[in-house]
Every structure is written in structure tokens, then in C-alpha cells.
Amino acid sequence: MPNLRDIKRKIEAVKKIGQITKAMNMVAAAKLRGAQERVEQFRPYATKFQEVITDLASSGAVNPAQFELMQVREVKKVEIILVTADRGLCGAFNANLINACEKLIREQKAKGREISLICVGKKGSQYFSKTGLVRQAYEDIMGRVEMFNARAVARDAMQAFIDKAVDETYIIYGYFVNVVRQIPKTERLLPIAVEKEEAVETEAPKISGSYIYEPEPEELFAQILPLYINTRVMAAMLETAVSEQAARMTAMDNANRACGDMVQSLTLLFNKTRQAAITKELMDIVGGAEALKG
Template identity: 55%
Template structure:
């Protein structure tokens, strides 16, 4: 049975850990409010941008735009977006698991894979794989649109240079505070979005737009912007998901600390009682010996 001093020291250590996890939970909750509000404010913009691209690309096709060029896929680049920090449960592990599975499937199909890692967790995981082409670290805490633009432009340049025939984005999507799931989407080549807008199946109430300048000129400008929006949106989703996952993980850790403290307190009381009983038996035994 452990000594009273050892048990008391453990209880003190777990209490300090509980204070730390509780503070981290509160910090994550505060950061989540800001990250979630930014993400929810950007989602309508991304959806409207997607709708505008649907309207523009429905009748233009992709043959005349370099970012929409479809070719035989021999080289695939994966842009993996994770957080820079840990202590957020299995959030990063799930993204990395999906990325690792995608790499294995592509290589099994005879395709060459390269990686662009956004966030320290992705960089550290794939550092020794020999497939990492570029990494972006220490930006997920304070990223802005120019960070997403740099990542998108680098991926686009690699695609236009023929080094990659397809570019996929793997990130964690925020569904709720309790649910964050990894997702994979192809960002290059940008595929024409065949919608009802401007098509033969358009309803009578659907507005028909006349574009000035031409649709082709507008598409030349909007295609790189669309790529920027997709990357920035994924970074916003990862940021909100990270704080939500950390808040949940720290809440679970705090509750686990309380359970450990209760168990250690029970052990402490039992050990103390055993010590008192032993001392009483020694006293009683000595008294009986003196009587004899």
C-alpha cells in the first residue's frame, strides 16, 4: 500500500493538472466563438461564389481555361490542412488517417503522390515520408486570406507546370461542437459546374443574366479567386474544428481528473485508517503486555 505522502503528492499533482485542463477548456471555448463566427460568416460568401461559378461555367466548358484542363492523371498532389497545436483529441489524427489512406490508394493505382502540408501536425507526420513538397507552419493561429492565396497560387503553379495532374484538398469540416469530420475534395482541375442556370432545364422563373465583359473574361479572373476561396474556407473549417475538439478534449480531461482525485482520496483515507488502526493495535498490545 502506498504511503500517505505519496498519495497526497499525487492528489496535489492531479489537482494542478485539472486546473490547467479547465483553463485550456475556457480558452478554447473563447477562441471557438471567434473562429465559428468567422467560419459561419464566410460560408454564405463561399456558397454564393459557388453559385456564380455554376452560372458562369455551365455554358462555357473547361477546354479553353488552363485551370480547368483535364488530362491523364499520373501525378496527384494532396494539400493536407491540420492545426499547428495538439491536445484536441483525435481531430488531427482523423485527417492524417484519411490522407495516409489516400496516399496508399493512389500509389497502389500506380500514381505518384506529392504533399503540401498546412499545419505542424501534418508536417511532422509526413516529414520523413519523402513525399512532402512544401509545408506551411505557424500560420493556423493567425491566418488571413493572403496565406490561403499563397497556398492556392503555389498549387496552381505546380498544376500549370505539369508537375501535378490533379490536386486534392484534405481538411476537417466543422459540423457541430461535438462533431468534426475529415473531408476530401478535388480542387484542380476545376470542373465545370453543370447547373440549371442558363441551361435547357432552367425553370421559367430563373433569371437569365447578360454578362459584360464576356463570360470567358470573367472566368479568367474568377477561377484563381475560386481556388483561393476554397483553400481559405478549408482553413476556417479546420480552425473552428480545432477549438471545438480541444474544448471537448479538455472537458473530458477535467472530468477524468476529478475521477482520479476521488479514487486517490479513497486510497488516502484507507491508508490513513490502516495506519491509525496499526498504531492503536500497537498501543493496546503494549498495554496488555504491561498488565501481564
């Protein structure tokens, strides 16, 4: 049985760890509010961008096949943009993203395709650094997501696709559902695919209209396609950033509760050990007194 001094030291150590986890929980909660606001403000912009691309492509005013970023070709080389956090202590968040990436790699290799990676975030870069798959790594940029960083990642991916160094590009990121649920999401980034919305019958007639574009649709389409990829990458980075803070807040809350449980358990052990020591001393005193009487 451990002595009282060791148990007391453990209790103090666990209490200090609990203070740290509580502080980290509060910091993550504060960062989460700011990151969540940025995501909520950016989502309508990204959705509207998708609507404009879809409208232009499906209007018949432009031919998507003439644009390099939309050309579909035989897939021999695949590139994956993996967006993870720069820091840990956020539960299984980074591990889930890495597992999703490994699953996609296995699927593509089973089809006989070559794989390369663009890792955004230190955790993904560190994990795959020894595999030889990482073509480019962007570290220490997820603490504060900025558009110029997203533009650099998107430009790198687009240039590789245009140069035909890769035939398909996917992006994997953490999608923020709510504070307790963040899911890994895998989407094809290049070539750009335009999905037409299916008509849904409703009781109220849907208001529709046509856009008037200036300059001409062909010129406009060529200009906004790279901007669309920039927007997709930026959205993925923002989603991952807010998901990271939500996961860290939950993980630190669980850790803080675990510290409380450990303190209770160690305190109970401390009391039992102290009681056993007192009982032993009393038995020694009584035994000594009986010996003197004899």
C-alpha cells in the same frame, strides 16, 4: 501500499492539472466563438462563388476546356493539400486528418500514381516530414487564418498544376458540423469540376434568372478561376481552425472530468490508507499494553 505523503502529492498534482485543463477549455471556448462567426460569414460567400462558376460554365457562353485550371488529363502525379492544426491537445482531431490523408495516399499509390504533399499546419508537416512526400510546408499560420496565407497555398498548388508537375490536386481538411462533431473531408481541388445541380420538383415554382456579366464571360472566367481556388483553400483553413477549437474544448472538458474522477479515487485511497495506519497504531498500542500486563 503507498504512504500518505505520496498520495497527497498526487492529489495536489492532479488538482493543478485540472486547473490547467479547465483554463484551456475556457480559452478554446472563447476562440471557438470567434472562429465560428468567421466560418458562418464565409460559407455564404463560398457558396455564391460556386454558383457563379457553375452558372458561367453551364451557360454555354464559355468553353471550360480552354482554361488550364479545368483541363482534365491522364493522372500520373497527384498532390494532396493536408490542412491540420499547428498545436495538439485536441483529441484525435489531427490524427483523423492524417489517417484520411494516408488512406488517400494508399489509394492513389495502388493506382500507380506518384504522390506529393503540401502540408498546411505543423502537425501534418511533422508527421510526414520523414516520408519524403512533403513538397511544401506552411507552419504556424493556423493560429490566425488570413487570406494572404490561403492565397500563397493556392498559388503554389495552381502553379504546379499549370506547369504539369501534377495532374490532380486534392485537399483534406476538418469540416465543422457542430461543437461535438468534426469530420475529415476530402475534395478534389484541381482540375476544377463544375457539377450541375439536379432539378428538384417542389410544389412552389423555383424563381430563376440569368446574369448579365461585365466584362465578357470568357475574360471574367479566366480572372475568377484563380480566385475560386483561393476561396476553396481559405474555406478549408477556416473550417479546420474552428474544428480544432471545438475538438480542443471537448478534449479539455473530458480531461477536466477525468481529473475530478482521479481526485475522488485518490482521496478515497488516502482515507483508506490513513485509516489502515491508525488501525495498525491502535493494534500496536493494545498489543504493547497486553504485553506489559503479562
